[in-house]
Amino acid sequence: MKKTLLFLSLAVIGTGSVLAADPAKINWSKLPATNIPMFYPGQSSYEWLRSDEHKNAAKEVKRGDSCRSCHDEEDAEKDLGNKLVKANRLEPMPVAGKSGYKDLKVQAAYDAKNLYLRYQWKTDNAHAGTEHQYLRFDGKEWKVWGFPKLDKIVQDRQMQGIYEDRMSIMIDDGKVPGFAKQGCWLTCHDGQRDMPKQFTKAEVAANPMLTAIKKGDVRKYLPDSRTDPSDWKTGKTVEELAKLKAAGYFVDLIQWRAHRSTSVNMADDGYVLEWRLGDAGKDMFSGNSDKATHAPKYMWDAKKVGYKSITVDQLYNGDHFLVREKNAVPFDPNAGWKEGDMVPDYIVSREDAKGSAADNNAVGTWKDGMWTVVMTRPLGLTNDDDKNLKAGSVYNVGFAIHDDNITTRGHQVSFEKTLGIGVKKGTKVDINATKLP
Ligand code: HEC
Incomplete structure (x- = not known):
């Protein structure tokens, strides 16, 4: 009896934690997979979507209607992406040979400790973008x-x-009004890098909010971080931004990077509020x-x-x-x-890597033209720059793939999606994480 007990406790110490699965040992072939259509969005910014250029849709988008309420035809994403990736009103600098569309296969699982997200997609190149x-x-x-x-x-x-390949997910827990219906497009604005009316260095240097947060360019931001959401120059005060953050008004942004994070089996950990910020601590x-x-x-x-x-x-x-x-x-x-x-x-x-910035792990392998990436994200994080993911909850998410030596808007993205963590049968979600035995 005593012997058995000793053996058991050693086994517990030996595996570090009995509660967390080894993502490499999860039997993914047994778990459901969802295909997420990913398309090239060009310069379809928050501002463009609300302009008369977005014919017969500006009023509806301003009102908060979801993208998919109109763009719901079969192959909507394929048609959008294949058109937008070539020279057109929303793409002044097309990249030769780039694909406008990708299928992203997503599987999700969880245990008492972590959420595991497995992604698979085909790369444009016949080599890994590391x-x-x-x-x-x-x-x-x-x-x-x-x-x-x-x-x-x-x-x-x-x-x-x-430039390294990337796989990114934005996560909202319902505290960012509009994200459930318009996803990543809440964060994508004119004035940002590679977007229309791109900032100038002088404009940034003269901008009170960007100088207060010590940033030298304009990146993703959420509408309420500005007094006028369509004008990046109208940033709120640091005090007001702190209040928004404390109220949960931010989206989590996890990026797996095929050079700068996968080399140490991690994914980075950031969030979007007034900028595309890194979590507290130190990146990898x-x-x-x-x-x-x-x-x-x-x-x-x-x-x-x-x-x-x-x-x-x-x-x-x-x-x-x-x-x-x-x-x-x-x-x-x-x-x-x-x-x-x-x-x-x-x-x-x-x-x-330290602190909240070091929360996420990931393993990426490239084989026969395809990346397979498994992100491991702890549940129950209580940092003020993380979404506290819990079993039984549903989150609004958006995905992005950066493929073939590119950054900023040169990605394929998804329309708004939902991710449940072990939600009850019958709850309508795009992806439901399965509880691991
Ligand atoms: C009320 C319906 C409606 C809503 C809501 C809507 N759209 Fe559209 N969208 C349209 C229509 C119709 C067109 C085609 C209009 C045109 O060709 O000018 C279009 C065109 C586009 C285009 C340009 C395609 C091209 O061929 O140039 C993009 C990109 C786009 N929408 C993205 C979005 C996104 C992202 C959202 C959510 C934030 C959204 N739309 C919400 C109806 C809608």
């Missing part, structure tokens, strides 16, 4: 190499497109460029990986992650650098 921007030595200086494909420099073929990635010299802070440890840097011809052939605790050493300026040597522009570290 590369991110580099620092390249040009013979004299280190300069950033590789930019996202919507950047003018890439479109003008003066620079290679390099940091810039690798020294502020003063622009030279790298870290390089690869040649003793461990066989090289201290790579060159452009080695891209898209294996992963080139620079992980502080695994394969990095401090940069040596006297290591005989040659023109064309490249070191990642970001250093990643699980050990450095």
